[in-house]
Amino acid sequence: MDGEAAGSADVLLRAEALHRHYPLPRQRLLHRRPVRHALRGVDLELAAGGSVGIVGESGSGKSTLVRLLLALDRADAGAVSYRGRAVEPGPPRTLRWFRREVQVVLQDPFASLDPRMRVADIVAEPLECLDVPGDHAARVAELLGAVGLEPGPAKDRYPHEFSGGQRQRIAIARALAPGPRVLVGDEPLSALDVAVRGQVMDLLRGLAADLGLALVLVSHDIGAMHRLCEQIMVLHEGGVVERGRTADVLAAPSHPYTRRLLAAVPQLPDREQV
Amino acid sequence: MTALLEIEGLTVRFGGRAVVDDVSLRLDAGERLGLIGASGSGKSLTALAAIGLLPDGATVSGSVRLAGSELAGGSDRELARVRGSRIGMVFQEPATALDPLMRVGAQIAGPVRRLTGASRSAAARRAVELAATVGLPDPEVLVRAYPHQLSGGQRQRVGIAIALAGEPDLLIADEPTTALDVTVQAEVLGLLDDLVRRRGTALLFISHDLAVVAQIARRVAVLADGRVREYGPVEQVLHQPRDPVTQALVAAARRTSWQAPAPVGTVGQGS
């Protein structure tokens, strides 16, 4: 869409040379504690309205990257900034400005909604916590409608009364509540059935287009990357092994790991091959 | 010739609601059948009903015949024997299907002894063999490991080794790769493909993912709301779906999946 403009014009979220390691339990008494390098020097740039996909398998460091991008964890080296302003974990009050701008949708809609809260309270939580002005009840109804749920019957129910796809819609409504400009999706589709996955994918695409949302999509699902992200970066063992325009990388992967990953994606047999 | 597994008019009810409704399937020796459907379509319950592992409170009617002998209504003891020796089962979540407090070698050797009557030492040797068969690295060492010391893919390989312990004629795999990474999924699919081919084992492969099923099965049955909506060769179901449910499923799969521009590889590459 605005492929060229995505260059340097209006960078929202930026990560520079992120490093993060975790100490592991000591193996021998007098030896040093071993260390796991979850991230080794990862850069990321997300332009307004742009979309970046981060592909990686378990152990690639993508969960750590998400935590750093959301100011839930502190990098050992490197920095995250939003529109030039440093983003660091800290008391909620000092992060309000950032939380209004950057929100998240997590993987498992069965775990990410508090089972003891009504849907209306779940969606209203960011509105209350971030002191978003306006009529919260009306905003909740608007959001539920925007994600394709009927606000009337939905708002007073509890999460367990909904299917997986519906719950993920509720999670998306919550993320959109404060009117963010960046939506981070941490495997938001992979817990869903294929048919439902398509619907939620369409919803995310539509919302991104309508609201001018920028997307960071973390996933191992190449199909989702292909549909939702202009840019892609391939994460392997804590480092970026390949990055570029999604179409280019998928058409001509250059790194051996990317090639291995793409070769592993299950293919629907083509008509020609039959 | 009689079919290896023949399910006729299988109906499972929970409190009056039919969750599997008049399902009929047929699987010949060495054949591979994919069972496809969204969650709640009844695909897992069909498989569980076929081997008599339904949760309490379910009422079953219809007929399940394995190599001509009726399983439906059999006693628990009979079914338990059939389950291990004629039918092996691989589950979705390798982390919870294994006993966390038992070495994996012992978990493979247990059913070997029970089903083949092998001695303790023979069963232990067989466990190492099976571990090698399913492609576990360093099988002699690895059988001494506990499940938490293995990766997800390795745990699923252990699950497959356990399913093979009784030399079954039929392997039922219920979403065996859903919890795995893409490259690991390809390896495990490759392994399953290779194993059933070499051993002539029949495979009933259950998944919600059309692309995965298309990799491994030759025929598919599409389930929705407990009923078989379409039943036929993979190519036919994929390219000329007749039932609206199948059409929607195929359309969704095409829409959400990524198709390589040129054939980039085959199953099992990269292992």
Place this chain on the structure above:
Amino acid sequence: MTRRVLRSPTGLAGAVVVALLVLGALVSLVWTPFDPTLVDPASTWLPPLSGGHLLGTDGSGRDLASQLLAGARVTAFTAATATVVAAVVGVGLAVLAAVPRHGGEVVAHLIDVLVALPTLLLAMVLAAVYGGSVWTAVVAIGIGTGVNVARVARAEMTSVLGADYVLAAEVAGAGTGRIVRRHVLPNVAPVLVVQLSLVLALAVLAEAALSYLGFGTPPPTPSWGRMLQDLQQYVTVHPLVVVWPGCAIAVVVLGFTLLGDALRDAIDPRMRLPGQAAPAVEVLP
């Protein structure tokens, strides 16, 4: 929620027992058949239903039914206040130990140490220092059981704090206080309710035990535990008299346990619908 508790047979039975206890305690404030402390040398060891004494009298000629009614007061009061103390101690310690911040580990270890301290021993020490009274019993029982509540609650809170919905709340801008209030406490509530109902039952038992040992309610205030102690030496001569306070204690303990069970079931919204109900909200096209 009340209706759901009363609809289950165990909940109804528990509620009836607890209601009887509270009713008895309240009635005894304004009326008892006789003065429970009135000694009448002319009518000792009367059998039940004689001389107007419903359950008979003891060796001093005091009316047993009146003593039981008045004893319900001490039992109900001790159980209720000790449970409040246990709730405050338990939830407070558990939150301090579970919420990740400096010192949480220390509190967790402190809980483990305190758990090892026997409640009755604590009560006896307190009674030795401050003199035996209903209040020392309440404080001792409250703290003694509260640390057990804290240990269970901490484990539960730690698992809730690791849940995705807490992560989502953090991204939604919720601070620690709000996360504890809105997410952690409601989600550990079922466990807390069951634990506190156990505390109620334990408190009844502990109060009886302390009074029996002479460290609890001082005479002349009637108490079931002290009734047992007074009467036990005559158990071979007048076996029936021990049955009354014994049964009262057993039934009330059972009542609190049943009620706690029913409460736990009622408080969990996932238990309101049998099984996974079909989604009732349609997705818009």
